[in-house]
Amino acid sequence: MEKRVTFKGIWLPLLLVLPQMLVTAVFFFYPAGQAIWQSLFIPDPFGLSMRYVGLGNFEYLLSNPYYRASFVTTAVFSILVTVLSMGVALYLAVLADRLIKGSGVYRTLLIWPYAVAPAVAGVLWLFMFNTRVGVVTWYLGVLGYDWNHVLNGEEAMGLVVVASAWGRISYNFLFFLAGLQAIPRSVIEAAAIDGARFWTRFRTIVWPLLSPTTFFLLVVNIVYAFFETFGVIHTITSGGPQQATTILVYKVYADGFVGQDLGSSAAQSVILLLIVGALTVLQFKYIERRVHY
Amino acid sequence: MATVSLKGITKSFGKTEVIHGIDVDIRDGEFIVIVGPSGCGKSTLLRMVAGLETVTSGEVQIGGARVNDREPMDRDIAMVFQNYALYPHMSVYDNMAYGLKIAGTPKAEIAERVAEAATLLQLEDYLKRRPRELSGGQRQRVAMGRAIVRKPSVFLFDEPLSNLDAKLRVQMRLEIKQLQRRLGVTSLYVTHDQVEAMTLADRMIVMNAGRADQIGAPLEVYANPQTEFVAGFIGSPPMNFLPADMAHDAPPGAVKLGIRPEHLTLAQTGTAAKVIYTEALGAETLLHVDLANGTRATVRQDAIAPHPKEGETVHLAWDAGNRIFFDSEGQRC
Amino acid sequence: MITREGMVEKRGVGHWFTHLGLIIGLLFIFFPIWLAFVASTVSQPEIVRPPMPLLPGDQFFENYRKALVSGVNAPVAWMMLNSLIMALGITIGKIVISLLSAFAIVYFKFPGRRLFFWLIFLTLMLPVEVRIVPTYEVVANFGMLNSYSGLIFPLIASATATFLFRQFFMTVPDELAEAARVDGARPMRFFWDILLPMSRTNIAALFVILFIYGWNQYLWPLLITTDPSMNTIVMGIKQMFPSGDDIADWPVIMATSILAMIPPVIVVISMQKLFIRGLVDSEK
Numbered sequence: 089m090e091k092r093v094t095f096k097g098i099w100l101p102l103l104l105v106l107p108q109m110l111v112t113a114v115f116f117f118y119p120a121g122q123a124i125w126q127s128l129f130i131p132d133p134f135g136l137s138m139r140y141v142g143l144g145n146f147e148y149l150l151s152n153p154y155y156r157a158s159f160v161t162t163a164v165f166s167i168l169v170t171v172l173s174m175g176v177a178l179y180l181a182v183l184a185d186r187l188i189k190g191s192g193v194y195r196t197l198l199i200w201p202y203a204v205a206p207a208v209a210g211v212l213w214l215f216m217f218n219t220r221v222g223v224v225t226w227y228l229g230v231l232g233y234d235w236n237h238v239l240n241g242e243e244a245m246g247l248v249v250v251a252s253a254w255g256r257i258s259y260n261f262l263f264f265l266a267g268l269q270a271i272p273r274s275v276i277e278a279a280a281i282d283g284a285r286f287w288t289r290f291r292t293i294v295w296p297l298l299s300p301t302t303f304f305l306l307v308v309n310i311v312y313a314f315f316e317t318f319g320v321i322h323t324i325t326s327g328g329p330q331q332a333t334t335i336l337v338y339k340v341y342a343d344g345f346v347g348q349d350l351g352s353s354a355a356q357s358v359i360l361l362l363i364v365g366a367l368t369v370l371q372f373k374y375i376e377r378r379v380h381y
Numbered sequence: 382m383a384t385v386s387l388k389g390i391t392k393s394f395g396k397t398e399v400i401h402g403i404d405v406d407i408r409d410g411e412f413i414v415i416v417g418p419s420g421c422g423k424s425t426l427l428r429m430v431a432g433l434e435t436v437t438s439g440e441v442q443i444g445g446a447r448v449n450d451r452e453p454m455d456r457d458i459a460m461v462f463q464n465y466a467l468y469p470h471m472s473v474y475d476n477m478a479y480g481l482k483i484a485g486t487p488k489a490e491i492a493e494r495v496a497e498a499a500t501l502l503q504l505e506d507y508l509k510r511r512p513r514e515l516s517g518g519q520r521q522r523v524a525m526g527r528a529i530v531r532k533p534s535v536f537l538f539d540e541p542l543s544n545l546d547a548k549l550r551v552q553m554r555l556e557i558k559q560l561q562r563r564l565g566v567t568s569l570y571v572t573h574d575q576v577e578a579m580t581l582a583d584r585m586i587v588m589n590a591g592r593a594d595q596i597g598a599p600l601e602v603y604a605n606p607q608t609e610f611v612a613g614f615i616g617s618p619p620m621n622f623l624p625a626d627m628a629h630d631a632p633p634g635a636v637k638l639g640i641r642p643e644h645l646t647l648a649q650t651g652t653a654a655k656v657i658y659t660e661a662l663g664a665e666t667l668l669h670v671d672l673a674n675g676t677r678a679t680v681r682q683d684a685i686a687p688h689p690k691e692g693e694t695v696h697l698a699w700d701a702g703n704r705i706f707f708d709s710e711g712q713r714c
Numbered sequence: 715m716i717t718r719e720g721m722v723e724k725r726g727v728g729h730w731f732t733h734l735g736l737i738i739g740l741l742f743i744f745f746p747i748w749l750a751f752v753a754s755t756v757s758q759p760e761i762v763r764p765p766m767p768l769l770p771g772d773q774f775f776e777n778y779r780k781a782l783v784s785g786v787n788a789p790v791a792w793m794m795l796n797s798l799i800m801a802l803g804i805t806i807g808k809i810v811i812s813l814l815s816a817f818a819i820v821y822f823k824f825p826g827r828r829l830f831f832w833l834i835f836l837t838l839m840l841p842v843e844v845r846i847v848p849t850y851e852v853v854a855n856f857g858m859l860n861s862y863s864g865l866i867f868p869l870i871a872s873a874t875a876t877f878l879f880r881q882f883f884m885t886v887p888d889e890l891a892e893a894a895r896v897d898g899a900r901p902m903r904f905f906w907d908i909l910l911p912m913s914r915t916n917i918a919a920l921f922v923i924l925f926i927y928g929w930n931q932y933l934w935p936l937l938i939t940t941d942p943s944m945n946t947i948v949m950g951i952k953q954m955f956p957s958g959d960d961i962a963d964w965p966v967i968m969a970t971s972i973l974a975m976i977p978p979v980i981v982v983i984s985m986q987k988l989f990i991r992g993l994v995d996s997e998k
Contacts, residue, residue: 122848203978205930454898466889480897
């Protein structure tokens with residue numbers, strides 16, 4: 089789509105795009121280029137010079153069991169976060185959609201967690217499950233379950249998943265509710281007249297018509313789980329225990345800043361870049377032709 | 382007040398030429414309607430006069446001066462747009478005053494001119510409203526008010542009535558005509574509606590595929606169309622086109638014989654035709670008939686005349702003076 | 715509304731089950747926040763001897779005063795001010811540069827327009843998390859560590875807002891710009907008098923989204939603010955936990971957590987309509 093361009097001039101528009109161009113060049117393209125460049129080198133042991141290794145960093149990474157484990161961790165983490173937060177959000181949205189009035193009140197209350205930073209969400213959940221003072225930990229102990237996410241990798245994963253999913257419910261809820269309310273009432277009523285009960289109607293009518301929203305949220309939530317959950321992981325587990333919750337983004341940070349392994353960190357950035365690129369393309373493809381059924 | 386001259390105007394978008402050379406001299410105070418089907422280039426022509434499109438070759442003169450390279454605001458024109466293009470966040474008053482404010486007109490004078498225009502257009506009670514709080518006809522008036530307050534030498538109208546319903550369109554048509562008479566401002570008016578063109582124009586420019594097929598007073602164009610296109614476009618129902626060999630005295634090269642529906646009469650003898658259906662419109666009745674050679678023709682009759690029934694065979698006659706012949710290029714011959 | 719009431723499952727017992735289901739959901743959502751609030755109103759001994767109480771105590775003013783005035787490493791009031799400056803800087807900076815460049819892209823034809831368009835399109839794909847190490851180096855080289863500009867600029871370098879405004883400008887009828895031209899408005903005058911006022915709602919909606927985005931940043935401030943007086947509140951909370959085996963000052967930490975969520979919650983709740991609109995727009 090093009091506008092009938094109506095204003096003349098060359099310097100004015102260039103001046104107008106200049107601020108964005110500058111900021112983007114300095115803080116985006118240069119660093120991104122650096123990441124790609126650095127991924128081809130390794131520093132010598134004294135950090136004085138860089139040695140060109142071609143794709144050596146990538147080969148090393150892909151054969152490194154820790155990195156592979158981090159891939160699996162990320163996949164498991166993302167799927168669990170996505171399914172959990174979307175499931176709860178859909179459940180709440182379907183209920184809110186059934187209300188004749190009052191759904192606005194629930195909506196107002198349910199969007200709270202969106203405003204809570206992932207890192208703060210991490211602290212809230214850490215507090216509940218803290219091994220020493222956590223309320224939930226204490227009651228679990230009363231029930232005879234010894235909760236310790238500091239030592240138990242699966243419990244740690246469970247905790248970061250729940251904390252991440254919790255913060256995402258609002259977002260998914262809003263989109264699901266909008267999607268549900270966009271379904272014409274007449275379609276559902278026609279099905280009701282045809283004798284379909286609630287569950288049948290949901291399965292055969294609502295769910296298929298909701299599929300564009302669901303697919304969209306699927307992609308967006310995976311991106312969220314990949315990148316925006318850093319705060320949750322850093323506050324609750326710092327990637328532990330034994331890297332059980334080290335997702336890819338956390339590993340870029342850990343290797344680059346804590347481990348000071350720039351070549352490897354840069355190579356990891358490039359791999360992440362490819363993953364985001366693929367996800368973005370997927371998302372844009374979806375926008376072009378809306379999914380149905 | 383000013384004359385407008387277009388001299389050999391052409392327009393190309395990339396390599397495609399869409400306007401193939403228009404020449405016309407518009408007198409001071411004249412109301413010119415540019416009419417034609419969609420895509421004929423009429424809006425582009427108007428926008429070139431406005432300065433919203435560049436002129437590929439040729440010259441636009443306003444008041445005798447070449448204005449090709451002037452910005453719209455420096456051409457002493459005002460324009461009324463098809464969708465009115467009112468600024469949605471400004472009141473009616475501000476919409477009308479905006480151009481004057483930019484020009485640095487003193488506040489008191491702006492107020493005076495806006496008040497004057499508002500009175501003229503019966504908008505006094507609406508000056509504080511936003512465009513979305515107005516009806517279609519009122520928005521139309523505001524758009525005209527915006528043009529009037531600037532006291533330009535030339536008004537340009539780009540299909541200003543096409544967003545209104547039929548009844549309002551007729552009413553606004555009348556208002557525009559009266560207003561233009563009163564102000565005496567040279568006006569160029571673009572429309573695809575030939576009735577609008579007929580009723581408004583002092584002279585009209587009938588455009589077809591980037592050319593001006595004919596320029597002339599409405600009745601002159603109606604009575605004496607220079608091309609087959611003009612003949613078919615102006616007039617409703619349109620002119621009938623019969624094979625030229627139906628006339629014994631057709632000039633050499635003629636392939637079509639044109640005759641207006643009101644010039645066909647029913648007679649005892651003459652060309653036989655079968656009535657397919659009739660449309661009784663009240664004041665008149667239209668008979669749609671098929672000739673023996675398969676040509677469909679329309680006959681316009683007074684409502685009081687006795688009408689043949691559908692399916693009946695009738696005989697058609699016409700006066701030789703009302704015939705027009707066209708050659709294979711669609712030109713008059 | 716009438717059509718909805720006609721539907722079978724909206725009546726009687728089912729109606730109450732619907733409310734019950736929603737309330738259970740709300741409890742799940744609010745329990746962590748409630749617990750944090752309770753913890754911020756009781757004393758440290760009440761927390762370290764589990765189970766802690768589930769109803770607020772009487773230490774509210776004491777804990778919040780302590781957090782705001784002295785904090786653990788830096789006063790929380792100070793950190794909130796840092797957060798506010800960062801959030802507003804990101805929000806306003808991004809909106810301003812995006813408005814200008816979107817205006818140029820939509821209303822002008824200039825050399826390099828396509829290239830520029832595709833370059834900023836690329837930025838949509840890369841969150842700051844992916845390029846942290848080299849971005850950190852750039853900021854360090856500029857001497858912008860522990861500074862507001864270091865906090866703000868790298869987070870402005872993305873084009874989401876530019877796309878949003880471009881999309882909106884495309885829906886503004888061409889005739890408005892032409893009418894303004896005929897009225898004698900030069901490009902910047904048109905931008906200021908007409909385009910900007912017409913974009914008010916979009917700007918406000920984006921403001922809400924970006925403010926929350928900026929306020930809630932974590933990784934970036936964590937990297938570049940080593941000086942506690944430059945910490946933002948969201949990243950500062952984690953810094954309040956003691957290293958080693960010392961016991962954390964939970965009441966103050968939880969008071970800080972509550973303080974960290976208050977501004978964005980107020981923004982979201984009070985501008986709910988704009989927020990939802992901004993959310994939907996920015997994902998289209």
